[in-house]
Amino acid sequence: MFCSRIIRRHTSGSVVVSANKLCSRPRAAGWPKPRPRPTLSRPKNHGNTARPSRHPPSSMPIMITLLNYRLGFANDVNKMYYSTSLYTTVTESEKVSIVMKPEFDFNELFDDKNVNKLEESISKRKLNFNLNKLIYLWEKLKDVEDNMNFLKSKREMLKEEAKKFSKQNIKHEDGNYRTDGKRVRENLKKAKALYNSLSEELYISTLQLPNILHPDTPSKDTVIEVKGEKPQCIKNHVQFGSENHLLSYNHDVVHPGTCYLHSDLALLEMALQRWMTDALIKTGFTRFSSPDMYKPIALEAYGVDITNPEQVFTVLTSESNMYLTGVSSAAFAAYYMMAVLEYDELPQRCFSVGTYYDATKDFKSFTGLHNLMQRKQIEIGCLCHTDSEGDVFQQIVTTLFDLYSKLPLQLRLVEVSVQDFLPSMYRKQAIEVWLPSTQEYHEVASVYCCRDYVSRRLKIRYPADSKQTAALSRKRLHAHTIHGTAVHIPVLLAVLLESCQSENNSFIIPAELKEFVPKAVPPV
Known part of the structure; x- marks a missing residue:
């Protein structure tokens, strides 16, 4: 049988799309199947069962309304369906492609x-x-x-x-x-x-249990170290960038919460990527190129509530629900899921460069580079032995803090309070930089560890005996994971724009970054 979607528009501006059965005859041979368009949406409930049928019954209306960046949300009277989920039960396992049963040690x-x-x-x-x-x-x-x-x-x-x-x-x-x-x-x-x-x-x-907390985790953010002097700001970065044709916003066909970067500012964005990329590669990190959308299991492993539209964007297709995060820790979770690594392969350090889509940001209007919903950043991920997590964590924090200390700005290292934690987080430290126009510190980088919270959910393991190979090992341990953001590029651009202004109203690129600025290609 085949179905046709009938659309009727309401006075409120919403559109109801329903499927009505036209006839009981089978589809003629050679007829092309309709290609459904993916729709950005917010799920109504925590569906975790199966894929939707190819031809939905007429009792399943889908409400589509224009709401901020999300094109709408599914107002399905029945359950929403997901392709894979940690919450898929045994009784529903036949309806999904992958079922992941976490490896909990309840005695421990x-x-x-x-x-x-x-x-x-x-x-x-x-x-x-x-x-x-x-x-x-x-x-x-x-x-x-x-x-x-x-x-x-x-x-x-x-x-x-x-x-x-x-x-x-x-x-x-x-x-x-x-x-x-x-x-x-x-x-x-x-x-x-x-x-x-x-x-x-x-x-x-x-x-749904959260991770335990590190003994040093405070109830309020605690400053560990401060470096540099507070820069003098002549103009805020939005005004200065607009006057010098370095950035522009309020374009009719571009989302109001975003902006364009021009000239030296666009080159500086590329320079910051190269600057951080080179530093990470020198310290043993491997570069990844990661997707932008993931299935729910990659996010649920970190305790992300995929039903909360303030935490993640949802893309609803005819087959499954995908989640738009861009470059994020989900990339490493999806890559290493169900992996059994060799003992000598740990620790593994990797990073990915790309665009991150932040559902928590206000994107109704452009308020500055420090408050972008869609932004360039570099994410890091590490897998290590259970007894070396603390050392690896401290090495990454020290490397990033020393790197930022070379720039002309004031920064501080903060032990982040538990109020800003995801359920998977055991400990988190952040590097914050002073933005003169807001008179506040803004997070530009962060590192957090999860112990075996993620690896138990996704079965990321290594041999308990260092002399055994992964294939022959009988007893295996769950790797501890460390994640974070190496650089939040728009925040750093905002700080540098306000910190590196000359008296003649021009922008001076810091000496530390000049060698990373792309050179013009000479004409042939």
């Missing part, structure tokens, strides 16, 4: 010492999460498992007894054992159903 997770750390983390993050209920659920699951093991052993014993009486032709006793065996099998079937139900509930609830 609910150890008395770790429970105290979890309670502290939940309290400081101000989350509404009932940890006692989760522990009770786990204990109940263990009781059901013990009952299942008892019933299995009882079933085997009855089988053996029934065989013995059958050989001895004792029909009366044999019949009793058969009746008892039937009763045990029925109870075992009920116990298995209860176990599966409790197991699904336990895993889904555990996925």
